Amino acid sequence: EVQLVESGGTLVQPGGSLRLSCAASGFTFSFYWMTWVRQAPGKGLEWVANIKQDGSEKYFVDSVKGRFTVSRDSAKNSLYLQMNSLRAEDTAVYYCARSVPDYDVLTASYNYFMDVWGRGTTVTVAS
Amino acid sequence: EIVMTQSPATLSVSPGERATLSCRASQSISSSLAWYQQKPAQAPRLLIYGASARATGIPARFSGSGSGTEFTLTISSLQSEDFAVYYCQQYNDWPLLTFGGGTKVEIK
16 A cells, blocks of 8 residues: 655744654655645645655745755655744645656646645644 | 636535536646645545546546646535545646645535
8 A cells, every 4th residue: 555654743943943754655665756745724735845756856835945955765765854944834734745747748748746645744833 | 836726715515416616727737737635634635637537546426627727626416525625736837836725615
């Protein structure tokens, strides 16, 4: 069974740091792009970051650039999100997701969507 | 940034009725659109990708259509387990992704 399990969420003070983990199982982790998505309390979904299979490419939403980093360890089948300089607006449930390719015939290129999601881990930034 | 706009924000439907949800992109995204269902305290679940392809295990009562900037998710006959929030998401601008604000489907 394909499974993603996030961990590491907790209460942290503004300005603090936190590292989230996502343990993958049931598929060959090293074959896939991976994605972080978050959801603030009572709000919608917001994409946070993507990382390529070998970690050579990483992309972030503007609101976290320079504060968050993403990494992965294929030996441990794990994805990480390092969050620094945390703000109250970073309070959210953080989901990791597997991204899979979809071929667009019009542009002759591959784009990726999220097909499997973890259950999420809650980060609360408050004093 | 491609902005995704969903309407209506809330849709009240009786069990057994049809539900039609709309999603509009601020610029053409070809068919690079996914729909997700989210129930309270649960992770999102993929329903549709490529604007119209059902994900594995998704019942046939769920269908997606559209291309370019206008998209629709139709639930042909609402079941009790379908009452949830539905999000559209564009991935044409991969690796930059954006979601719509969601449509809550509630029991009428």
